[in-house]
Amino acid sequence: PPLAGVIRSVALFITLLGTWFIVQTYFDQSWKDISLRSWLGEAPVCKQLPRHKCGNRKSCPENYFAFRIISGAANVVGPSICFNDMVIMSNVKNNIGRGLNIALVNGESDINKLDTFLQEIQRGTIVLTASYDDAATKMNDKVRAHFVELGSSHVSKLGFRDNWVFLGAKGLKNKSPFEEHIKNDMKTNKYDGWPELLEMEGCAPRKMD
Incomplete structure (x- = not known):
């Protein structure tokens, strides 16, 4: 029935929304920043030790x-x-x-x-x-x-x-x-x-x- 299809779609939407909320809540911001730099193709910053x-x-x-x-x-x-x-x-x-x-x-x-x-x-x-x-x-x-x-x-x-x-x-x-x-x-x-x-x-x- 059409109503059952609508209910399944709404349930799928709620599940995806809940998953997105969990990721936003529990993943550290620094991890997201690093991932974003990686996705954008930016090289990680490495500190070079001074040579004496x-x-x-x-x-x-x-x-x-x-x-x-x-x-x-x-x-x-x-x-x-x-x-x-x-x-x-x-x-x-x-x-x-x-x-x-x-x-x-x-x-x-x-x-x-x-x-x-x-x-x-x-x-x-x-x-x-x-x-x-x-x-x-x-x-x-x-x-x-x-x-x-x-x-x-x-x-x-x-x-x-x-x-x-x-x-x-x-x-x-x-x-x-x-x-x-x-x-x-x-x-x-x-x-x-x-x-x-x-x-x-x-x-x-x-x-x-």
């Missing part, structure tokens, strides 16, 4: 240099030195070697040449150092004394295959706060015969004294 110099976790004040020093890993992966967002030494640059890797800012080796090299560093020069494989055998007492003058607290204890990263300066009056050292110990070594690599980052003042 040398890939460090924090930025440095205006009168400081950002640096990152990574020691070698065993005798397989070489060290890297970044200073003020410039990679000075790395495997990619192919300018590293086993033993001591030293970079001077402002401004190999047998031990005698290393002694002369360190002795001739000008006052105020920042020195960045990373070990690779074994650095201790590249040193004698004179070489170690030069690093002590540069502000090192650990160089005198550096032993066979120890890992060491250091930033100091010629003419430094106090000990440098930028130094890390890990002993070669068969009980704690990460690699077979070598300790874990060291990674140090920070902000060095433009004038270290």
Whole structure:
């Protein structure tokens, strides 16, 4: 009968109206906004994290240099030195070697040449150092004394295959706060015969004294 058809149509309309009301009531407005942007073809807004110099976790004040020093890993992966967002030494640059890797800012080796090299560093020069494989055998007492003058607290204890990263300066009056050292110990070594690599980052003042 025609009346039954009308009733079914009205019931269907009421059902659709009730469904629409539930959606409007229970779905969060933010979800609707996101869906609307998607329907309109708008890309979601992504916040890009700021990049700091040398890939460090924090930025440095205006009168400081950002640096990152990574020691070698065993005798397989070489060290890297970044200073003020410039990679000075790395495997990619192919300018590293086993033993001591030293970079001077402002401004190999047998031990005698290393002694002369360190002795001739000008006052105020920042020195960045990373070990690779074994650095201790590249040193004698004179070489170690030069690093002590540069502000090192650990160089005198550096032993066979120890890992060491250091930033100091010629003419430094106090000990440098930028130094890390890990002993070669068969009980704690990460690699077979070598300790874990060291990674140090920070902000060095433009004038270290």
